[in-house]
Amino acid sequence: MTPAPDAAAKPPKRSKPSVRERFDALRNLKPFLGQIWATSRPLTLATLSLRLVRALLPVVMLYVGKLIIDEALRLVGLGAGLSSMREWWDSGLLTPLLWLLAIEFGLAVLSDVLGRLVSLFDQLLSELFTNATSVRLMEHAATLDLEDFEDSELQDRLDRARRQTMGRMTLMSQLFGQAQDTVTIIAFAAGLVLYAPWLILLLAVALVPAFLGEAHFNALNYSLNFSWTPERRELEYIRQTGASVETAKEVKIFGLHGFLIGRFRELSQKFYLANRSLAIRRAGWGSVLTALGTLGYYVAYAYIAWRTVRGEFTIGDLTFLAGSFRRLRQLLEGLLVGFSQVAGQALYLDDLFSFFEIEPEITSPAAPRPFPSPVREGFVFEGVGFRYPGAERWAVRNLSFTLQAGEVLALVGENGAGKTTLVKLLARLYDPDEGRILLDGHDLRDYDLDVLRQNIGVIFQDFVRYHLTAAENIAVGQIEARHDRQRIVEAARRSLADEVIAKLPKGYDQVIGKRFKNGVDLSGGEWQKVAIARAYMRDAQLLILDEPTAALDARSEFEVFQRFKELSAGKTAVLISHRFSSVRMADRILVLEQGQLEAQGTHEELLAQRGRYAELFELQASGYR
Missing domain, CATH: 1.20.1560.10 (ABC transporter type 1, transmembrane domain)
Structure with a gap:
């Protein structure tokens, strides 16, 4: 306000x-x-x-x-x-x-x-x-x-x-x-x-x-x-x-x-x-x-x-x-x-x-390149820097790393480290102010914007709670398939939302949320499982979960992420979480600090480096002792 x-x-x-x-x-x-x-x-x-x-x-x-x-x-x-x-x-x-x-x-x-x-x-x-x-x-x-x-x-x-x-x-x-x-x-x-x-x-x-x-x-x-x-x-x-x-x-x-x-x-x-x-x-x-x-x-x-x-x-x-x-x-x-x-x-x-008369700055090129299907090499960040309009501080800067095709990458870092900004850049919600992002060797700007986003499934922490039926809430992940009930049910099963929906009076046809008459509200964790189902509904080549499980306890989040890794086998995925018990399952972990890449490696490699990752891991582990 x-x-x-x-x-x-x-x-x-x-x-x-x-x-x-x-x-x-x-x-x-x-x-x-x-x-x-x-x-x-x-x-x-x-x-x-x-x-x-x-x-x-x-x-x-x-x-x-x-x-x-x-x-x-x-x-x-x-x-x-x-x-x-x-x-x-x-x-x-x-x-x-x-x-x-x-x-x-x-x-x-x-x-x-x-x-x-x-x-x-x-x-x-x-x-x-x-x-x-x-x-x-x-x-x-x-x-x-x-x-x-x-x-x-x-x-x-x-x-x-x-x-x-x-x-x-x-x-x-x-x-x-x-x-x-x-x-x-x-x-x-x-x-x-x-x-x-x-x-x-x-x-x-x-x-x-x-x-x-x-x-x-x-x-x-x-x-x-x-x-x-x-x-x-x-x-x-x-x-x-x-x-x-x-x-x-x-x-x-x-x-x-x-x-x-x-x-x-x-x-x-x-x-x-x-x-x-x-x-x-x-x-x-x-x-x-x-x-x-x-x-x-x-x-x-x-x-x-x-x-x-x-x-x-x-x-x-x-x-x-x-x-x-x-x-x-x-x-x-x-x-x-x-x-x-x-x-x-x-x-x-x-x-x-x-x-x-307002014109967008982020648009598709006049002659876009065909989008790779499947993605073969992955995404490459080359000296990427970005700061939000009107801000003096860079949100991310000098980011250079590779997200390989089929890899599960985890991002960790304290609040404001640039994790969500990195995700927005991947989805071309913003374009870098410095450097470039490549997909299979070509700048993201060379691809059709709508096709790019159709191949990326993102669930943010502040996901939208649509006051629609449970089926429609899941279908927004691929709205063109909203009449495909089998696909919706399968997406719910993958995210464990099927257990939530089974308890609703009208099942998948139940309006969720209390804005309208006869609507049934869900707990924060139940809403999150429904939201995660949208990522499975999309069946995109790149799946991104940006702290969407914050309302779940540690065990439930681990189960969701473990299931996510198993079911997204062969897909490229990015996980963001503050819980190290969840991100340790990733193939590789990037540690961000004040918008810059501080370290990267597996969970064991980062612990062995005794750097910030190990420090944060020990701090969090001590809270469970």
Whole structure:
């Protein structure tokens, strides 16, 4: 967890985006709309077509309303001597009025139906787009380097991108809605131009201040959300830590609830106060600037009323013009404010599209070498050095040794000696900064990355506990074979996980872990046996166990490693363990110290050298006496 900010400290701020930056962000709308079109062309065409029809209905309905008023007033002058409904009906004078009322009723029903269909299509398109974007996000994340995921800045970018997969669909509806409103505005404006063209200019001038104010506060809101991304990730982490099955035991034992709740309250209060300050200023200035638009409307309304009094407009004209001006004002205000919001949301799209622009550094060559099957010579480290990004200390350096094909190699050393780093380099999760690693005489970089990893099975100490069925937990070692139950059962037998699974209520079909209903949790040692089964499931040429048996007692670990050596006969294997009783079964042992190779040999040879290995072995052996 990142440390809580000091009470007086403020999160790092991103300066408010300039006008140019906001307009530049509009370039994101083209690929955004392109993705929507690619998601479902039929739905996109359907919603746009319906919106086009719906855009013209307000003008038509308002004009029909004008005709109804004018017709009603005409009938008032013709209705002398007609008192009962029957007399009116028989006279035939009501027919035009009834037709107009029927037309308006039909238009109202049509508008409602079209509105519901547009909402339906928008909802369906939104879900499809969200799902498609989420898939694309996961696919792209899968191509990135491990280094990227260990970078806190990229974690912030990933968090912002993940939120955009869910949060930007309002932008789709807004863009389509603005296109619909634009058509309606053109239709209303055409009617007003015929009567008083200068009213359009008055309306535009009155609405500009509200538009500029909205644009200003949208930019401030984006800046606030951007600068608070690390704190928001911390809030989510604290929320998860304070209420999850994975942390419940320690939280209860150590009484951490008060600490976590206090930390959450402190940080969330700061975020709330920052948001509240911006919201209050936005509401205050928004009210003032919107009042200018209202003033412009009533100036125009008074002008239209005056010309009606003078007899230049009919009562129907007054109704039509006043209604047109009111709707036009609302639509223009919405369009200008909406444009500002679109520009603001386009800034958020930068978070999504900029994530997709991140390119991995560890990739396959354009023309990879065929992967050796079987591996004949093995792996050779030639002067390999590596340090993690941003670190001053080398994790490993000047490493030169050979891992021969079919050999079982053990790595020992104290914490931080470079054992796990060496494994990551073998699997090309990282590339060396110095030297190179050869496989059968060729640099690892010459081979296809996916094929290389398909031939390497690694189980780390911090293996993932998937909240899936027992069979699926094993099958992740070779997910393409997840339907091969016989292979899964055999992998479980090899790792001794079959004994664990036999006790489960539903056997291999039992969901393990307590995240979901009816899930059954396992002990740490039982989880480890399931995880080790993944290595057997993979049936790779190089098998690596990186301290995956830490939760097992010494005897159980010895049995697992002994079984591993027997069952992996003919394969190349790497074992990492702190227990010397287990590593002594390896064909050769490498002793690492501060990232460098200090000694190598068999268990007996290293004991005879009376070096660090012998010292550590004696220290551990004395603990069992």
